[in-house]
Amino acid sequence: MTTVATAPVAPPTARPRPVADVLIMLRRSLLRAVRYPGLTVFLVAGPLVMLVLFVYVFGGAFGAGVAPGVTTGAEGRAAYLDYITPTLLVITMVGGATSVATSAAMDATTGIMARFKTMAIAPGSVLSGQVLGFVVQALAALVLVLGAAVAMGYRPDADALDWLALVGLFVLLGLALNWLCVAMGLSSRSVETASNAPMLLLLLPFLGSGFVPVETMPGAVRWFAEHQPFTPIIETTRGLLAGGAGLEGSVAAQAVAWCVAIGVAGYVWSRRLYRRERRA
Template sequence: MTTATIAPTAGARPLTDMLTMLRRNLLRAVRYPALTSFTIVIPVLLLLLFVFVFGGAIGAGVTPGVAPGAEGRAAYLDYITPAILLFAVVGAAQSVAITAAMDAHSGIMARFKTMAISPGSVLGGPVLGTVVQGLVAVAVVLVLAVALGFRTGAGVLDWVALVGLVALVTFATTWLCVAMGLAAPSVETASNTPMLLTALPFLSSGLVPVETMPAAVGWFAEHQPFTPIIETIRSLLAGTTPDGSTTLLAIGWCVVIAAVGYAWSRALYRRERH
C-alpha cells in the first residue's frame, strides 16, 4: 500500500482506524503462530505441571481433610485454576510488548504518524486485539481444566462477571506491556521487562494460601494486585458471592494499572513524534 493510496484528505476516523488496527493485530497473531501459541502453551504446561507433579502433595496441604495423591490432585486443580487463568492473561499481555517494539523499531509506527490515522488507534487496536487473544487463551485453559476434572458452581451472572473481570485485567496489563515494549531499547529485549508480571502470580494466593508464607512474603502477597484478582476469580468460579472489598480492590488495581500503562504509552508515542 502506497502513501498516496491512504493519504489524509478528510482527517482520521477514530472508530474505523481502531477496527483497522484491531484487524491488523489479529492477522499478525495468525501470521506469527509461535508468538501467539506462547500465550496458551505456557499456562497449559503450568497447569499440567502443578497438578500432576505437585498437586498430590500440595492439594492435601491447602485443603483440610484431603489425602495426598489423587484426592490431593483434584483439590489442587480446583485451587490453582484461577491462578493459571491469570498466567494466560499475562502471557497474552507480554506478547503485545514484543509487537509494540517491532512496530516502533521497524519504522512502521513512524509511518503511521504521517498518515491520517487516529493516534489512539495505533496503540488501542493492539490492546483490543490482545484482549481477544487473552479471552481465547483463558477459554482454552478452562476447557483443559474441566477435562482434567475441574468443576465449577458458577451461574450465568458469575460467568458474565468472570468474563468482564478477565477482559479488564487483560486490558490493564496489556496497556502496561505496550508501554514496556515502546520503552524497550530493542525488539530482542522487549520481552524482558514484562517478565516481572509473570512473577506476581507466583507471589500471590494463587498457588498456596497467603497464611502459609513467611511474614514478609505473605505481606507482599496480600497487598499486591494479583491476589484480590485471583480471589475474586476463585469465588466466581466456585459460584459463591465474592467479598465486596476484595472485588473492589481487584477492580481498583486494574483501573490504576490501565491508567499508568495508558499514560506511559501515550507519553512514549508522543515523544517519538518529535
C-alpha cells in the same frame, strides 16, 4: 471570450475516523497473530504445561495444604486442580500482555509506527488496536486453558451472573495489563529487551495466593503477597468460579481498583511514549 485561469483546488484533507481506524488496527493485530502464530502458541502452551505439571506432579502433595481434611494422592490432585485453575487463567491473561510488549517494540523499532504517525489516522488507534487484538487472543486462550482444566476434572460452580462478572474482570484485566506492556515495549530499545521487560508480571502470581495460601508464608513475604495486585485478582477469579463462595466484596473491589489503576497508568505512559519522537 476570455478564459480566466483558476488555481487547482487541493483535495480535502482526510480526517481520521477513530472507530474505523481502531477496527482496522485491530484487524491488523489479529492478522499478525495468524501469520506469526508463535506468540499465540506460547500464550496457550505455557499455562497448559503448568496445569499438567502442578496437578499431576505436585498436586497430590500440595492439595492437602490448600484444602482442610484432604488427603494426598488423587483427592489432593483434585483439590489442587480446583485451587490452581483460576491462577492459570490469570497467568494466561498476563502472558497475552507480555506478547503485546514484543509487538509494540517491533512496530517501533522497524519504523512502521513512525509511518503511522504521518498518516491521516486517529493517533490513539495504533496502540488501541494492538491492545484490543491481544485481549481477543487472550480470551480465546482462556477458553482453551479452561477447557483443558475441565477435561482433567475441574468443575466450576459459577452461574450466569458469575460468568458474566468473570468475563468483565478478564476484559478489564487484559486492557490494564496490555496498556502497561505496550508502554514497556515502546520504552525498550530492542525487541529482545521488550520481551524481557514484563517478566516481573509473570512472577507476581507466584508471590501471591496463586499457588499456595498466603497464610502459609512467613511475615514479610505474606505482607507483600497480601498487598500486591494479583492476590485480590486471583481470589476474585477463584470466588467467581466457585459460585461466589467465600468471595468478599472488599476483595473484588480491590481487584477492580488495581485493574483500573494499572490500566490508567499504562495508558498515560504509552500515549506519552507514542507522541515522543524515538531517538536512534
